[in-house]
Amino acid sequence: MNVKITKLLYIAIILTFVKFPFVPPVIVRLCKAVVAGGAFLYLIQRGEIHIKGQFPILIFCCSILVSSLLAYRLTVNFAFSLVYALMIYELFVLTDRWIALYGAKNYFQVMFCLFLALCLLNDTVLLFDVGATTYMLGNKFGVAYYHLLLLTYLAALLWERKKDKGKLQLENIVMLVFALLSVFISKIVDTNTGMIGILIFILLYLLPDVVKKTLCNPVVTCFALYALSATILFWDYILSIDFIKNTIVNLLHRSLSLTGRLGIYRILYGLFQQRPLVGWGYESNIVAQELYGNAQNGIVHLAIQYGVIGVLCFTFLIFMIMKRSDESYRERMVMVAAMYSFFVMATVEIVFSNIFFVVMAVLFAFDNRNQKISKIRFRRGS
Incomplete structure (x- = not known):
């Protein structure tokens, strides 16, 4: 029965990411709060809260909460960030539990x-x-x-x-x-x-x-993340290359300004300077207020929302996940390929949110402990 509850709670979290057009936003927010609260109580009841093993996830979620608390105080916006941080944490723990109990x-x-x-x-x-x-x-x-x-x-x-x-x-x-x-x-x-x-x-x-x-390799992974994200510093040079220019204009039929992204990148630094350590908080619309749209870059978006501290916690999370991920899992490289795909898309979009963390949660669950637990339970017929 515990395995079924784990699956149901995980699926419920995934479904809260979906924007059903006939469901009012206030109902969606309420459902997220109920699911997040219920899942957290379940994990406590099952003894699945382990600070040592879950430390990288916990400090990233805490960086979200600290940033939002300083930005919003104890308001409804902070409540939204609390629900979001809980759901990210629960994604990791429930994925870990599912794969340990029932196999990848x-x-x-x-x-x-x-x-x-x-x-x-x-x-x-x-x-x-x-x-x-x-x-x-x-x-x-x-x-x-x-x-x-x-x-x-x-x-x-x-x-x-x-x-x-x-x-x-x-x-x-x-x-x-x-x-x-x-x-x-x-x-x-x-x-x-x-x-x-x-x-x-x-x-x-x-x-x-x-x-x-x-x-x-965790070092290669983190280097690739920042090397790709840093391309915004060299867009002017990159866009001067004939092959790149022709691809964007003639094949993709896009402007060389990358739909206004270059103008956004040049102004974002001023917003970052105002709150460099902790950022502007979860779901902050500061970029939309000062400019338009959003940061249009994964790492820059994290820096605007959660500051340098949040970005460092995010990097530490990725590094530790790749370090503990067990290569004996056959599906591991498939998830790594998806992760790198998000890294590439992060050069021009804000992608480090729900779906990305679903991928990272699977890699987090791919550790040696889960391999052993799955084999033991399989032998017992669990």
């Missing part, structure tokens, strides 16, 4: 079915309303991120079959079909960022094992 394969099977249903429902609706700007899975970027995660779950399941039965042509065809469909949907909702993220995932999935192993 079961997790991927259930999640693939869930995300397939969500994407099919979303895509069916959007095909009848192509000109819309928001969808059941959020804005156009959210649609692309959900399809990327669906593709990731599929790849993890196919990876199991490839390892067990050898490299089968059917698996490659299925993977290609899903990838093309995901790119097609991203094209319909007009997100080149999403298309690039999906293509990067496929490329990384096909890389030789020796390259994949290098990408799993």
Whole structure:
């Protein structure tokens, strides 16, 4: 029964990320609070709160709360940030518990079915309303991120079959079909960022094992994160390269200003200087107030919201996850490929939110302890 409760709570958290158009925002907020509170009480009751093993997650969530508390005081906005921090923490712990109790394969099977249903429902609706700007899975970027995660779950399941039965042509065809469909949907909702993220995932999935192993090194991971994010400092030079210029203008049909991003990047530093250590708080709209839109870069967005402290906690979380992640998990590299895809998309979008943390939570759960627990429970018939 405990395993079923773990699954139900995890699925409930995932469903709170979905923007059902017929549900008022106040009801969505209430549901999130109820699910977050209920899951936290359950984890306490099951003795799943472990400061030592969960320290990287806890300090990142605490950085969110500290930033929001200083920005909002004890107001409703702080309550929203508390619910968000709780749900991020619970994603990690419930994923860890699910895989430890029931195995990684079961997790991927259930999640693939869930995300397939969500994407099919979303895509069916959007095909009848192509000109819309928001969808059941959020804005156009959210649609692309959900399809990327669906593709990731599929790849993890196919990876199991490839390892067990050898490299089968059917698996490659299925993977290609899903990838093309995901790119097609991203094209319909007009997100080149999403298309690039999906293509990067496929490329990384096909890389030789020796390259994949290098990408799993925690130092390499953190270096790649910041190297990619730092491209905003060199956009003027990058955009002067003829190949890049022609690709953006003639192939992607976008402005060389990257839809206004370059103007935003030049002004954001002033906002950061005002609150460099702790930022402006969770879901702060300071960028929209001072300029328009958002920070348009994953790391910069974290720095504006949570400050230098939040960014360092985020980096520490990623480093420790990659350090403890056990390479004996067959699906590990698939999740790493998804992580790097988000890193690439983070150069021009704010992607370090719910779906990204779903990916990182799986990598967090891929440790040696869970391998041993799963084998013991399997032998016992649990």
